[in-house]
Amino acid sequence: MKAANISATDISKSFSIPDENDLLHVLEDIHFEIREGEFVTILGPSGCGKSTFLNILAGFEEVDSGYAICCGEPITGPSPERAVVFQSPVLFPWLDVKDNIMYGLKQLGKKKDESETLSLEYLEAVGLEGFGNYYPVQLSGGMQQRVALARSLVLGPKVLLMDEPFAALDAQTRYNMQQLLLQLWENNQQTIVFITHDVEEALLLSDRVCIMSKRPGSIIEQIAVPFERPRPISLTGTSEFSMLKSHILSRLLT
Amino acid sequence: MKVRMPENYERADIAGFILPVSLFTIWYVATQDGGVPAYLLPSPRDLILTALDFVTGSESLTPYAGTFSVHSLASVKRVLSGFCLAAAVGLPLGFLTGRIALAKTSLDPTVHLIRIVPGIGWLPLAMVWFGVGEKTTLFLISLAAFFPIYVNAAQGASSVSPMLVRAGRMLGANDLAIFTTVIFPAAIPSTVAGLRLGLGLSWAYLVLGELTGVTHGLGAVMMDARMLGNVEMILVSMIFIGILGRISDMILVGSFRKLNLLKRGFEE
Ligand SMILES: Nc1ncnc2c1ncn2[C@@H]1O[C@H](COP(=O)(O)OP(=O)(O)OP(=O)(O)O)[C@@H](O)[C@H]1O
Ligand SMILES: [Mg+2]
Numbered sequence: 001m002k003a004a005n006i007s008a009t010d011i012s013k014s015f016s017i018p019d020e021n022d023l024l025h026v027l028e029d030i031h032f033e034i035r036e037g038e039f040v041t042i043l044g045p046s047g048c049g050k051s052t053f054l055n056i057l058a059g060f061e062e063v064d065s066g067y068a069i070c071c072g073e074p075i076t077g078p079s080p081e082r083a084v085v086f087q088s089p090v091l092f093p094w095l096d097v098k099d100n101i102m103y104g105l106k107q108l109g110k111k112k113d114e115s116e117t118l119s120l121e122y123l124e125a126v127g128l129e130g131f132g133n134y135y136p137v138q139l140s141g142g143m144q145q146r147v148a149l150a151r152s153l154v155l156g157p158k159v160l161l162m163d164e165p166f167a168a169l170d171a172q173t174r175y176n177m178q179q180l181l182l183q184l185w186e187n188n189q190q191t192i193v194f195i196t197h198d199v200e201e202a203l204l205l206s207d208r209v210c211i212m213s214k215r216p217g218s219i220i221e222q223i224a225v226p227f228e229r230p231r232p233i234s235l236t237g238t239s240e241f242s243m244l245k246s247h248i249l250s251r252l253l254t
Numbered sequence: 255m256k257v258r259m260p261e262n263y264e265r266a267d268i269a270g271f272i273l274p275v276s277l278f279t280i281w282y283v284a285t286q287d288g289g290v291p292a293y294l295l296p297s298p299r300d301l302i303l304t305a306l307d308f309v310t311g312s313e314s315l316t317p318y319a320g321t322f323s324v325h326s327l328a329s330v331k332r333v334l335s336g337f338c339l340a341a342a343v344g345l346p347l348g349f350l351t352g353r354i355a356l357a358k359t360s361l362d363p364t365v366h367l368i369r370i371v372p373g374i375g376w377l378p379l380a381m382v383w384f385g386v387g388e389k390t391t392l393f394l395i396s397l398a399a400f401f402p403i404y405v406n407a408a409q410g411a412s413s414v415s416p417m418l419v420r421a422g423r424m425l426g427a428n429d430l431a432i433f434t435t436v437i438f439p440a441a442i443p444s445t446v447a448g449l450r451l452g453l454g455l456s457w458a459y460l461v462l463g464e465l466t467g468v469t470h471g472l473g474a475v476m477m478d479a480r481m482l483g484n485v486e487m488i489l490v491s492m493i494f495i496g497i498l499g500r501i502s503d504m505i506l507v508g509s510f511r512k513l514n515l516l517k518r519g520f521e522e
Contacts, residue, residue, distance in 0.1 A: 060420050080426035090421045094439045103435070104425035151425070 004081070004158035004191045006057060008032040010066035012216075013052055025216035026052050030066070032210065032219060037189040041202035043252060044212030050195045051087055053217070054161050057193060058084045070159060080104055083157035085165040087195075089144035091136040097123065097147050098132035104155045122150040125180055127173065142169045146177065153184060160192045167197065175233070178205060182230075199248050203241060204231050211251050221251055296486045304486040305493065316487055318475060325491075326498060328470035329460055332388075333502065336395025337456040341449060343396075344403030348448070351404070352411025353437065365404060373398035373459060381466060391463025398459040399452035406448025410441030446510050453506055457499040472498075 011030040014023040026049040034040050044050050055061040056068055059078040068075045070082060078084075083104075091100050098119055105115035123132055126146040136144055145168050152160065166174045182205065185192060196202050202209045203225055211221045223244070227235060235241050278298065284290050285297035292300065307313040311320020318325075347365075350357040376397060377390075384390040414437050422436040464473025472491045479487035 058420075058424060060423075078420065078423040080424065082424070084420075084424045086417065086421070088417075090415075090417045092418065092421070092436070092439070094442070103422075107426035107428075107431055155425070 004071050005036045006032070006034045006068070006070045006159065006191065006193070008053075008057070008066065008068045011053070011056060011063050011068060012065045013049070013056065013061065013063055027056075028216040028218045030218055034191055034193060036191055038208065039185060039192045039194065039206045040208045040210060041194045041196055041206040042210045042212060043196065043199065043202055043248065044217060045214050045252060046197075048212050048215050049217035050212060051163055053212075054084070054163050054193065054195060057159075058082055058161050080108065080155050081157055082159040082161060083152035083155055085145075085149055085152050085160070085162040087163040087167075089136070089141070089148040091144055091147055091151070093136050095135075096132065097128065097134050097136070097139070100136070100147055101151045101154055104151060108155070118154055119150075122154045125153075126150045127176060142173060145169070146173075149177065156188065158190060160190050160194075162192065162194045164195050164197065166201070174201075181205070199245050199252075200236055202248075203227070203244060204233075204235065209248065211248060223248065293483060293485060296489065301486055301489055305490045308487070308490055308494075316479075316484060317482070318479070318487055321475075322494070325470050325472050325475050326494060328468070328474075329464065329472045329495070330498065330502075332391050332463070332471065333395060333453075333456045333460050336392050336460070337399050337453055339392070339396040340399035340403055340452055340456070344400045344448075344452070345407050345445070348404040348407025348445075349411045349437075349441070352408040352413075352441070353433075358408075358412075362408075365401070369401045369405075373455070374462065377462065377466070386467040387463075388468060390466055391460060391468065394459040394463045395456045398455040402451035402455065403445075403448045406451070407441065407445045410444030410448075411437055413444070414440040442510070446507065449506060450503055453502055454499065457495060457502075461495065 008030055011027055011032075012025070013027040014025045016022070017024050030053060032053075042050050042053070052061060056063055057070070057075065059075045059082065075082075092103065095103065098116070101119040101122060102115045105118065110118075120129075120132065123129055126149055128143060128146055128150070131139065131143070136147070139147065145165060149165055166177050169177060178201065181192075184190070192206075194202075194206060206225055209223045209225060210219050211223070212218065213220045225244075227241070236245075281295070282298055285292070285295055296304070303313065304315055307315040307319045309320075309322040313319065347357075347361060351361050352358075373394060376394060380390045380393050384393055418436050418440060419432060422432050427435060460471070461473040461476070464471040465477050467477075468474045472495050476488050476491040479485070479491070
């Protein structure tokens with residue numbers, strides 16, 4: 001199997017500004033590498049281009065200059081090997097929860113009973129057992145986001161691109177989802193790019209934290225997270241943790 | 255929302271009865287002896303008898319006794335073929351226009367130009383081209399039904415959220431699968447709305463076409479009855495056209511529901 005590493009070199013991206021004859025520079029000279037099986041979080045102020053960068057890695061947006069490579073090949077379009085969890089759930093409203101989760105498996109040509117068992121398994125893993133027959137509109141925002149998570153995870157992707165996936169969840173559910181993600185990651189060693197605004201979440205989950213500047217976004221600092229795994233919640237009380245956290249916060253505020 | 259809806263319906267049901275019941279009462283009183291003469295407005299009782307006679311032929315009240323099935327079958331066939339023709343052309347063209355810029359720029363302006371001419375304005379030309387009767391009726395029906403079907407399918411297909419398309423792609427759907435599993439279902443509510451409008455227009459233009467002269471059909475009965483001064487039969491034909499139109503609409507919506515393409519969760 002090809003190594004699921006990603007490298008992005010010199011990536012710049014602008015969008016045209018609506019009703020103006022000008023460009024908005026969103027990303028400038030992004031350099032980014034991620035090893036196979038590495039868990040990297042990206043932090044940065046709102047509007048700095050995090051989602052845009054993730055969309056480029058996902059293959060949804062084209063770059064203006066530079067190039068992005070995944071698994072040894074240039075990224076030219078989306079692929080189920082690089083599953084995305086969007087900032088908003090984006091479920092198919094005409095499919096119930098179970099069919100939403102089974103959607104990708106169906107596209108891969110998996111047998112129906114096989115994908116049904118698999119989808120039920122993941123439905124339970126995200127804490128939604130019994131909600132298989134609900135339609136997305138009948139779920140809360142956080143529940144929808146968990147369905148979106150299950151829909152991507154069930155495909156067993158080599159790369160997971162996650163855009164603030166747990167932002168809408170309460171502390172308890174968020175903790176459960178983080179544990180689920182870590183557990184799946186330990187078993188399958190996916191390569192994970194994870195955007196968040198929560199510094200503690202970044203430090204508890206990832207191997208490395210990338211800090212982006214204000215727009216036009218570029219990566220201004222990368223910090224290898226020094227803590228041993230598993231990382232208990234009590235870690236957040238240690239002085240080493242709070243020092244790192246305040247350092248990151250100060251970088252985000254400049 | 256789910257809890258409140260039935261309540262609303264119930265309230266609407268009671269309120270909905272007030273108008274028809276009072277109209278019926280006025281009608282009933284007005285057609286009593288010494289009221290409006292029967293050759294202008296028949297009494298409810300006469301009308302019901304005529305309708306029953308039209309269907310069963312038991313009373314032989316009118317020359318049309320027992321001919322309901324022949325006439326309605328002829329009309330339904332025309333509506334069905336005209337409507338299907340309109341859908342067969344309108345749906346693919348609509349989806350093409352909705353998804354492909356080239357199709358939109360090359361098709362849309364012309365279609366909308368033609369659409370401006372009211373369907374009834376085609377009648378003289380249609381009679382020149384197709385003569386009176388069958389072909390003209392079919393032409394008018396499919397022409398009139400085409401536009402709402404086309405416009406709504408295009409509208410539905412073009413307004414599919416690009417995020418849904420992204421989600422489908424990211425989950426491994428190819429072009430064909432994106433069309434069948436994302437674009438098509440997302441465009442269904444608007445498309446069905448267009449089909450319903452088209453079906454309604456099909457019935458309207460059926461009557462127009464049949465008035466030009468066909469031997470069988472509810473519109474033909476109306477025209478014929480007018481010449482015989484049989485106002486009951488005119489009204490009975492109108493009522494049956496209304497009923498058949500309503501039934502066909504219910505079948506249309508029902509079959510999309512059956513296909514699981516108009517699921518409750520989605521519509522709300
Ligand atoms: N399709 C687009 N067309 C025009 N401008 C866009 C488009 N997508 C994003 N932008 C602009 O790019 C900038 C970065 O957006 P992006 O969504 O990447 O921010 P973000 O870092 O993810 O912010 P947040 O943390 O709030 O989600 C914003 O100013 C936005 O207006
Ligand atoms: Mg974002």
